[in-house]
Amino acid sequence: AQKITQTQPGMFVQEKEAVTLDCTYDTSDQSYGLFWYKQPSSGEMIFLIYQGSYDEQNATEGRYSLNFQKARKSANLVISASQLGDSAMYFCAMRARDQGGKLIFGQGTELSVKP
Amino acid sequence: DAGITQSPRHKVTETGTPVTLRCHQTENHRYMYWYRQDPGHGLRLIHYSYGVKDTDKGEVSDGYSVSRSKTEDFLLTLESATSSQTSVYFCAISVLRGRPNYGYTFGSGTRLTVV
Numbered sequence: 334a335q336k337i338t339q340t341q342p343g344m345f346v347q348e349k350e351a352v353t354l355d356c357t358y359d360t361s362d363q364s365y366g367l368f369w370y371k372q373p374s375s376g377e378m379i380f381l382i383y384q385g386s387y388d389e390q391n392a393t394e395g396r397y398s399l400n401f402q403k404a405r406k407s408a409n410l411v412i413s414a415s416q417l418g419d420s421a422m423y424f425c426a427m428r429a430r431d432q433g434g435k436l437i438f439g440q441g442t443e444l445s446v447k448p
Numbered sequence: 449d450a451g452i453t454q455s456p457r458h459k460v461t462e463t464g465t466p467v468t469l470r471c472h473q474t475e476n477h478r479y480m481y482w483y484r485q486d487p488g489h490g491l492r493l494i495h496y497s498y499g500v501k502d503t504d505k506g507e508v509s510d511g512y513s514v515s516r517s518k519t520e521d522f523l524l525t526l527e528s529a530t531s532s533q534t535s536v537y538f539c540a541i542s543v544l545r546g547r548p549n550y551g552y553t554f555g556s557g558t559r560l561t562v563v
Contacts, residue, residue: 378554424490433498434479434542438490
């Protein structure tokens, strides 16, 4: 069975510091995609970053980077230079091949950025 | 970006009453999904559709039914609402897999309260 695990229900970080949000996954598929989404208090789901299982380099999108360790089945999100607007829920998700394109989500991590 | 609209945005209903939530897309995307979001569980797949009249169950399908009589609309029905179905419901569509979001667009969500 495919599964995403986020073990940090809540985290705090000081403004301008970097923070890592953990995500581990379980799948027997060789081809899969990993996503991170941000959900602010307004409720919308905002795409942040994507990593394909065959991508050799870690994905980066501005202040977001994904620390992809395939052997460990981890896909941690790193946010550099945290801003107050980064306070939100963050979800890790996986799309498995030949699964109807379904996304499987982790439980989420609530990040609070302190001024 | 693909247009996706959920209606209603908020609804309060009584236990035992039927409820239908609507997801409407403005483009002819094949795959559509219904998720529910609950604290501590992330987003969980209820049902999904891979074409007109083609639907399948997700991990939390009990108590829900769906219909897709035309490409642009995907309806989620709670046949007899229960308090355990109080949740936020998200519709999503799967679009082109390239940038900018690698495949998924989410609706704004429907907050359903069953009293």
